[in-house]
Amino acid sequence: MSPIHRRDFLAQLALTTSALALPSLSSGHPATADEFIVTDTAYGRVRGMRQDGVNVFKGIPYGGRVSGDRRFRRSAPLEPWTGVRDALQVGPPAMQAPRRNEPAPSEDCLFLNVWTPANDTRKRPVMFYNHGGGFVIGSGASASQDGANLARNFDVVVVETNHRLGLLGFLYLDELAGPDYAGSGNMGMLDIVDGLKWVHENIAQFGGDPANVMVWGESGGGAKTACLYTMPSAAPYFNKASIESGPGVRMTTKDVAAETTTRLLRELNIAPKDWRKLLDVPAADLLAIQAKLPFVAPFLEKNNAKPPMDRKAGGFGPVVDGVALPHHPFDPKAPAISRNKPLLVGWNEDEYTFFAWERKDTEFTKLTFETLPAKLEPTYGANARNIVDTYRKANPDASAPDIFVAISSITMMGLGSVDIAEKKAQQGGAPVYLYNFGYKSEKKVPGTDYAMGTPHAMDISFKFNNEIMPRDGSAPRESFFGGNRPERFVASRHFAELWTSFARTGKPSLQNGPVWPTYNLKTRPTLRIDTTCTVINNRFADELALWRALGKF
Template identity: 75%
Template structure:
């Protein structure tokens, strides 16, 4: 293996890391008076806060210990408690580098948060969000995905979990550790299933409908959602799904997961027969070892020339083990188990500007077309000229930098999203709806005059309706990615209303948006979400035809 340090590892992560370490947003909880609220759930009573018209419960345990003897295994049974347990503070996130304004990461991390308008008997739709951060970082307590505004403004219940990540969540031991460790390569996913089971058993106490649950997520959370969409264990617990900028078409085959496990054991000087020594390795040491392996992206390409996936990747993410995850989520087809469950899928128009910002890449902004050819050739080889020619024809006014961003954005998150939509249509079951998020931030990538546009992860605060005018007459604060323009409040309202209506009815709709037709293979309607939403037929038709012709779609 080729060791890399954690800084390099995180900088190369082609997933959403924005929502996990960004400063607190303007919509953080205010100092308005709050009241305690108590509710009894399956394992005892809990106490949350009522603030600004929303009941908020944080740090609720939804399963037992996953440390010690339960490392790499199903959680221990959750023990009931007496008295009233405080649910006022976030629970520990999974093992990872420290997170801003959150508790210290810990192995025992199976906590969830709930936002609800009221703990009454009203059957509200439940929106079960899977956080981003790939499969290695993130939590259900990130500020940008605070569920307060969705709950208050759209009368829904929002649930978000912490779950095992990285090596502790996805180390494949099935072939060397025996029956007790069956499913070890997908423990992080099974944690989410445990969270969904908790929802089934408890959400009625929070004014939610256990029979109307939507799973959704962005970036790595989108890929997690794609996996849940294909998992028999998850099937009884949700009714619809949304995969956002994280098209999990394919996951890690068990053959490659086996190689990754072997590399890890070799690096730790542990013989396969002595694998139990892993149970005694400090979590901090495992995190350090994890950083020496490549990341697992949410969209693993298929190498058409050899008919199988590239073998130049490893790391820790969901494993196609034939049992917990029976097959790739959307390869060779959409999962039959979710045939009758409606689906939303799509991506942001300028995904790559996030990564340019994160990596301090300013060079792309000065490219001319000769430089663009040189920049793309290492990845696309003999196809490079055809790619550039296609984009120049389709976008005659585009600069070289514009084309670089467009190419990088669609290959990161767009092609997989289209593939999912097409395969879902071919299944001839429940509808699928394809979208592009397009609101343009005026903020510049530092060191350039190039605007962020619609970067990866900017959709999080918009779809959670966390881009809203401030209360009480105070001046609005600048959005981290979204900029200063007041129009962003309208775009956020549109996005949130489309998603909450989908959660409620299975069909996305909003007062100020046109009717959103289901995707089909004739006119391929795509909803572009902005201050003014519009349905665009056959969007990116020239570009997609080109990507198909070179085997990328």
């Protein structure tokens, strides 16, 4: 199995199915409430529940119909309702394989969830989270990203949306279908913008400050956040952002997206002039066709871009259409529209072990320093030996599997994160802060004695402060990725405190920790987040110099 590289990482984000199918925050039935809470919105009254000191509203509609004649278009206007609408269970996720303990996926999926300490006038910072799963799976109802502990312990309001995904969210029809379908290649992103607009209009009723909104997300949610950082329609509705293990530097070009549409029509035996027949194909059939195509479109880097005759079609994700998404998020530079919006960006130290777990890869743990160069040669050719030598010199105590994980993790998530930090710093506007998450889980990659360390997606439960002693005094359960050691509670507290302080002020801080310096091109400070947080200047200097010399970023 070859290592995963930056040009492929967004495709690999679609492999996060298993992690994102953790038990949801709702079984599809109303939970037991300490009491019910009724509040107003611009569209009607909603009834949520108060549980353990947090008001929770699930399944609030923020957009109208996106099925029928609204397929591949902006949603129909949300119709106001009379009386009180229950907001006690999550709404259906976007079309995908069924998700455990959630309603059946549905084409009409524009619902959001809110966690707040109180429906009052406190004007708390709002943390608007974009779920992961590439651009093809996931929802705002995963247990690991339950917002109750952030709301309770840090006095913030948390919002998460469901939005269109895959073919239904990102099929590019602009050149076939005319002005009614303008922006069709970015419907999933424009749904998120509608969610942000709903927050702007309604969050004051939930104790939040519409003038202090942070957008954040992990994995595919990080890439969505990178897109929002670039989109004119999103700009009025948020003030700061965090891109976590999902450095969306480049997105799909129009010509590649158009080729994907042509391929889809061919699969369905629909002539381009008859594209309207797509409106009559059952959503489940479109999902089946989607499964025949690559999960995610090729996100070509400038150093790996292929000539027009060698492009690869297939896959679905945001399209650089010049309007909804005017340009690549961070290529060739940081977006001017968000010049004055502070940014967090970073990655987990051992991203690759998640993908080893997902793909049942145990072979990497058997690598030796004699076999490692051959493992890397299919990707790096004659440079493989030099890469190994550089990493061994920089990490003298690392084993061959450790070196393989380090190379795979930094090329997948690290290089793009550093690229974003550097371009944001070069811009000279609002600050950018670079981090690495490094708490080490003792859990083993299944079938091996190799510890997971800090895998992709492990940060979700940590930053949501969901690695915590149970409030009822019972013994804590083993974390899905984070393991059993009680030290994880400290690392989770640090992560959550940093992110909520950033949401509140635009500057991440720890009450009992080091000052996190703004990233700059002289000292290049990185905060390593663990049970003890540490500022490291010019981290991975030798490794990054190597990748720059090889033209990888």
